[in-house]
Amino acid sequence: MHSDGPAHRITLAASDQTYECTNGDVMLRSALRAGIAFPYECNVGACGNCKFELIEGDLDVLWPEAPGWTAKDRERRRYLGCQSAPRGDCTIKLRPSAHYAPKHAPRRVNGTLSERRAITHDIEEFRFTLSGAMPFEPGQYALLTLPGVEGQRAYSMSNIADGMTHPRELHFQVRRVPNGQGTGVLFDVLDIGACIDIDGPYGMAYLRRDVKRDILCIAGGSGLAPMISIARGVAAERALDDIKLHFLYGGRTPRDVCGRDMLETLPGWAERLHFQAAVSDVAPDSETAWDGHVGFVHTVAETLFGENLRDMEIYFAGPPAMGAAIQRALVALKVPFDQVHFDQFY
Ligand SMILES: Cc1cc2nc3c(=O)[nH]c(=O)nc-3n(C[C@H](O)[C@H](O)[C@H](O)COP(=O)(O)OP(=O)(O)OC[C@H]3O[C@@H](n4cnc5c(N)ncnc54)[C@H](O)[C@@H]3O)c2cc1C
Ligand code: FES
Incomplete structure (x- = not known):
């Protein structure tokens, strides 16, 4: 510790x-x-x-x-x-x-791994119970110090702290990286009950509660967690009752696609919360049939929303290559820069 x-x-x-x-x-x-x-x-x-x-x-x-x-x-x-x-x-x-300027001053607490569950073939959710409160905004991340791993690893929270004066749980949704040091420890070494240092919250791509524009959340691969947190934040925020949220998840193949089940349980599902997914690899997947969008998320977003993107608040998270492609598309469409919020997952 x-x-x-x-x-x-x-x-x-x-x-x-x-x-x-x-x-x-x-x-x-x-x-x-x-x-x-x-x-x-x-x-x-x-x-x-x-x-x-x-x-x-x-x-x-x-x-x-x-x-x-x-x-x-x-x-x-x-x-x-x-x-x-x-x-x-x-x-x-x-x-x-x-x-x-930090919305919540970052603090260091101990986190005990209390639960884990599979989301896809390579993404799992890890839940930590904290020794002390860590208030945070939907979309922010924390730093985990993992045993035997140099430095820290950044993971975004998928839950929200709304309505809780003393939020005591953080949920992370982590994609296993082949030969990754940190994910190797998280997936293969940490047992339920293990205690680690957690430092947070950090990050500027958090839900802007005071902005009354429809929202597009784009998540690529491991970028699921912060976008789920933002969707949960919107569903829980009464001031955003009139706001529509479109969630677009991009995976490589159909078996990578996830997130829909987490949105379906939220108030406003199908009325003002909508989910769509795209895969970039059209090769038929032996296990999962696919009738959704095909292509990279930035082109699918352009096709679905076109110039309407200029009137939306846009959040996205995922690998740097995806982030760069989305940014180029938004610049070409003249989407005002202050309506765009993202953290790239290096
Ligand atoms: C803001 C942010 C949020 C993220 N959120 C998520 C998320 O929600 N879900 C998810 O699956 N992934 C997320 N990531 C990616 C995650 O932090 C890891 O990069 C990823 O899990 C691979 O880690 P690894 O240790 O397995 O791989 P490795 O290849 O072993 O490590 C890669 C990462 O560790 C850092 N690193 C390597 N060596 C050192 C060192 N000596 N000292 C300090 N840092 C070092 C690198 O900068 C790089 O970030 C996020 C990244 C960032 C920056
Ligand atoms: S914040 Fe230090 S290198 Fe990114």
Whole structure:
């Protein structure tokens, strides 16, 4: 379990803002815990959005091979906030951006694996009971520290915390990655009753409750969980009673398709909550017949909604290649950027 060592003081250059980072924590997450709007996205060293410049002080780089950290960054004393642990007091240069102001300050709790169930041939749901409350917004994610695995792994919650002052459960829907370290431990090593560190919530692709536009949720592969959470959030939010939600799930073959059964149980199903699925691989699947859409989700979304997408609030989650294709399609259709919310699953 995590243990907090002595704190180091981090000062933001060109402002009098300071915050504390304890031993065992990193620059980015301790800033967010203190309410500082430190820009970031993935939290796992991949996107490069959390870079800052070290002006004074010393730090440890936790994952020197992180794909988001380049040789040029090293030369310029630029570091990843999610992979930097200060050794003492530091001064850093960073441009906070209000967009990243945390809605809920991230906190570290213990999570006990209480239940798991299969969703498809390679996706399972893992439920953790928490030692302390972790309020979060539909669509956010948490970081799991798994035994024997370097760093943390990010997983989005599929449940919601609505109406609960002390949400004590997190549900994750995880796709097994062949030879993946983290998913290997989750699927094959963790027993019911096992206890791990969980840190969250994180992520900016959360449900905008104050926006009264119809919603399109696009989930590709492992991107199921946050979109299910958003659909559950919409169903539970009375202020969004008049909003229609369209859910589009994209898989490779018919046996990958999932999510419909989770929406069917929600109030408003078939009236204002709708589910469609697309598969990209038309080769006949020996076990499952298919009469749904065929193609990649971004082209199916374009065909189904066309220019109406400009009037919708769009959320999507899944692998970076899918995210890039959806973004290109939305730009071509002139969908306003502030109506589009996503986390890419590096
Ligand atoms: C915001 C976000 C949300 C996600 N939500 C989901 C979800 O809901 N469901 C789902 O199935 N997947 C999700 N993922 C993907 C998930 O986090 C893992 O990348 C995936 O499960 C593969 O992990 P692995 O350890 O099995 O694979 P591996 O190939 O062993 O590890 C890949 C991941 O681990 C990170 N990593 C590798 N080595 C280190 C290290 N030394 N230190 C720190 N990080 C390291 C990489 O950046 C990469 O993210 C999400 C990813 C992100 C960024
Ligand atoms: S948030 Fe640090 S690299 Fe993505």
